[in-house]
Amino acid sequence: MSTSSWLASDAQSPNGAPEKRHLRVGFIALSDAAPLVVAKRLELGHEHGLTLELSRESSWAAVRDKLLTGELDAAHSLYGLVYGVQLGIGGPREDMAVLMVLNRNGQAVTVTPSLAEAMVHTGDLREALASLGRKPVFAQTFPTGTHAMFLNYWLAAQGIDPLTEVTSIVIPPAHMVAAMEEGGLDGFCCGEPWHAVAQARGLGRTVTVSSDIWPNHPEKVLACRRDFVTRYPRTAQALVRTLLSACRWLDMPGHRAEAAGWLAEPAWVGAPRDLIAARLLGDFGRLQGRHALLPVSFFDEGVVNYPHPSDGMWFIAQYRRWGMVGDAAVAAAAQTAAAVSQTALYQAAARAEAVPVVASPAHEVLCDGKVWDAASAGDLRAYVDGFDIRAR
Template sequence: MTHIASNGPEALEKAHLRIGFVALSDAAPLIAAKVLEFGHRHGLTLELCRQPSWAAVRDKLISGEIDCAHALYGLVYGVELGIGGPRDEMAVLMVLNRNGQAITLSSRLAGALDAEGDLKAALATLGRPPVFAQTFPTGTHALWLYYWLAMHGVNPREQIESVVIPPPRMVDALEAGTLDGFCAGEPWHAVAEARGAGQTVIATSEIWPDHPEKVLACRRAFVERYPATARALVRTMLEACRWVDAPGHRDEISHWLAKPDALDVPRDLIAPRLVGREGGKRFKDAPLPVAFFGGGAVNYPRVSEGRWFLAQYRRWGLLREAEVPASHDEAIAARINQTALYCEAAAMVDPSWPLPDEAAHVDTFCDDAIRR
């Protein structure tokens, strides 16, 4: 194998990488990495490949058409387990962002919620099973939606119709009346409100504050074949995440996100929620903003987060104990989440960065559930 010279301390096995992304505001670090060419100092050239859906991201990762991707955390785990689709051995290199997602209801249903004061009663006013959209069957948006519905006494596997729609098409479906609500990332909630199609009723940071969301994903075969390249890519994306989080840069990145080859959405619908100035018309105060770096605290791929996704799959009947015993969850998450590689790459960017103490970490959810 030919090794390629790098500006960093390692020679790379592969210099040109094709990186997939979906049109969402939290693709900001990838857009910044390409526009500012952060990869060049690490010997990498990045080619961004916009994808129409998360299913396309999955299929092109598996086929090798793209090397890595901005991906739903839960997509990676779903593919690893072969839930509802093709299976492959997957890897999470780092977390790209936390928070920044939401649930929007149609204007009709939001009005019924105000009148009834109870979600279950509001859904009953429809006179039919409600239709909610999420972006991938095992993805984060499906799990945030199911968690929120269950908290309000609605069984998401029996009392609603759950459909998969790519994020850019959700507002059209809401406007057409074929959808009663959706869970996705921004800027599509802002677009729905601007078009009068719906209202954002909850931010996902209210369900699980500082929850993990998108990750930098690839097949494990990529890590095994190109370990130095994988470390260089993590270093590149850490620098991009740090840049996006710096004061003033979120407004700047909004200009690039608005361009036709990125989100193709007006900047004034992207910036307010990306920057954290607002969360929607119903919010008196903006919810926790999307976080990309936070001094490095955002990006560590905790094994405990992977265990949470596996537990949710069991909760909703997507994964059977007889197929994958819960006793295997720690090992599965440890295989997927490349914590050692992440630590090596982070130390090469800044040896002084403190690494998280996973054993001491505690998350508290909106219903007072606790995850360690």
Template sequence: MNRTMNTTDPLTPEAFGPPEKTPIRLGFVALSDVAPLAVARLFDLGRRHGITLELCRQPSWAAVRDKLLSGEIDAAHALYGLVYGVQSGIGGPQADMAVLMVLNRNGGAITLSNALADAWRATGSLKDAFASLGRAPVLAQTFPTGTHAMWLYYWLAAEGVHPLRDIESVVIPPPRMVDALAEDQLDGFCCGEPWHALAEARRAGRTVALTSGIWPDHPEKVLASRRDFVSLYPNTSRALVQTLLEACRWLDDPGHLGEIAAQLAAPGLLNVPRELIEPRLTGVYDAARFPDALPVRFFDGGTVNYPRASDGLWFLTQYRRWGMLEGAASDDAAIAAAISQTNLYREAAALAGVPLPNEHRSAILCDGRAWDGSAPGAYLAGFDVRA
């Protein structure tokens, strides 16, 4: 692999001094969307910004949380919902958290066992397919407040299945999902790739939904840290965002996605064959099953990475929907605004020559409901299926 790359020389305003902390430990879980961190480390992109990166693979999202809180890692490739769960005190010990930037959109899926997928196809009703088991199906997600739990719950509710009453929801780290499904410990799971591709390759189950079909171009992983890290090391944090913006920009080239897939296959990253990583990383899905599949997006001309408070606010609405978060919702918008490090991102984007997207965006989710962050109370009140 050619280890040289062209980047636009960023401006260096005199207002910003050198990084306060130069070696940075970045946590991650083995998923294909860790690609920006892998690119940044492979090309040593932080060097030009005065930082060095060490990637620290973690066995689970709980381990990422614990090491962020203890300071064993400085920042992490993290579930959007992990950040909001910790901030809210419902996903572990409460701590003030920060989202420095979004690392990607899309890229997750839901896989069911072969028997359950067949039953759904035969009956045309997911609820009837589950009933054919004669027991509550066991479905896994990766963190109680994480993106995968929220995508799974939202999809189930849209399909007429109550996620708190009609299934047994369990937490399993992504790399263990396929074995658990193959050993009949699970009836299905929701997580990121390449674990769905591996499940199909092992004939353990079939992918039945993409998370991009639940919320088209949904936010997925973020660059997260404790908020006091940003306060103590603002120049370091800015340099880290610049570095990962450059990595995401490099991944905008489809040819580069194939290139990094070979690196992701390494034992220290995913330890999964390249041929199982590359197709779905590059947006290749079975067109008969997924005619409207959206690819994982890391940059998309700079539209992906802005840390919108409205994206995070959506997770708070879902926590309230499912009875995970109580109390007044009047502070939710302020909480989301405090987590989203928009000023830091704007500075880093200007230095990296990355255009800023629109502050607001809207989407129609799989149940036909629109979300744009403008009226979270009314949005929450409109759900028929709630805890």
């Protein structure tokens, strides 16, 4: 039976047994892995015929490699990792699938205390970076990932060309704080709780959060190879239902504080509970921003979780902006994103869980004043050409 015909028939058989019951699901030590940790701690998969085995991975490259080899059935993944692999610019090319969005917001940029002070004193990032007397070094977590794209976007919004004026390096999220301590790193962009840890240790200062770069941006997704969906469609739906339940649980009063205690355990994130909890609950200290400083969002009555193809198209646009893909990728972006985003499967899972299906993409204004919405996605070439700072 094809995936599409199964989805059509599953409305009559929502409790069909999954084809594969034991799943190995990868994650990185980050606060936004909370839906997976909650799903495992509460064994939410059992209701849907699944047993989850979570596998903590050392880097996003390891997540990619294990998805490609089949060592992982699915993973907590950077949105941009999926599209990098799909396009063959983030490793070997493979047809990939985004089953659902696990969270929005929840990332940040942290710089050294001295650079943060220079930013306050000058009021200008370019002038503050010039005070270093050398080319600044910033770290992100994967070349095609959200952090690389957000860091580039943030720098360019302030008139700095990230391709020529900044040295960008890749460091796994859990190693960022150690890299700051060793010296030679001026700033980094990744997920929490590593910004909170760096700040608590006096090694860095958070200067912006990702919701100030792009409010309610897509971040981590539940990803797999597309052939997994083809071979195990009922399993894929059961996994989405399980993670939707976990995301909904995280939005209930008091549950994030409880989840912070679980995440603090060495098997999951292994950072101080109070630091995890603060950022999960949206406590950014005295930080101010152009937009509301939004905390990480996991559910919001289903608004978070729909895998909008337009989200993927934004990443393709940024890849073109920075010279990582050619015009052909932009021309095929809608087709690519429609194939990656498993919208029919997600809708079936959401209906089965009584989760509202919010299929219309949001209209958002990013930190440079540019709008990203359905119209922007509809004319992607014009959107890319509208940036002054880009690869030529």
